[in-house]
Amino acid sequence: DIQMTQSPSSLSASVGDRVTITCRASQSISSYLNWYHQKPGKAPKLLIYSASSLQSGVPSRFSGSGSGTDFTLTISSLQPEDFATYYCQQSYSIPSFGQGTKVEIK
């Protein structure tokens, strides 16, 4: 099974900040890496697929990069609606998620 490790587990940031979350796979997954965010009591929402492709309707302040084992999600200017928990997920084989990164208001 492929293990996904995110860092940090949580972070505090202000509106307008640039935020970066990293995700590492236990083996190469090419570009089969997706990012979601989830707000309390809500279903997860797809943000980025195939490491760097922006899902339709998602604001352009979200971007993704990486390939192989190391990946990054960047929010260029954090907005109030972006405070949530972010998960990476590999779709290279049997799916698995990272443990999540909680983005909180500073």
Place this chain on the structure above:
Amino acid sequence: EVQLVESGGGLVQPGGSLRLSCEASGFTFSSYWMHWVRHAPGKGLVWVSRIDTDGSSTNYADSVKGRFTISRDNAKNTLYLQMNSLRAEDTAVYYCARNLGYNYGYPFDYWGQGALVTVSS
């Protein structure tokens, strides 16, 4: 509009059984792989199970293998998760999710609203 609506959640005693349903609409259900993902209180998302387009191939997380069964009825546009021998650690919100394509390599592009399963005596 794509919609996934789960039902069947509730309170069940340890060792009991429950069947979740996920009714799909707004797309050709029979053309997509489908998944179940769960979110336990205070924990992260965990993939549970996957089924291919005609139900002939399935996979399960080790934690539920032998206890849970995923199935689908394409005529009814409905996905199921039969959960037996339930344990306290199965307590979670269970989501059905659509695989964007019919193979690995695709993300989960649509999710249901979730069904809460509580296992407690």
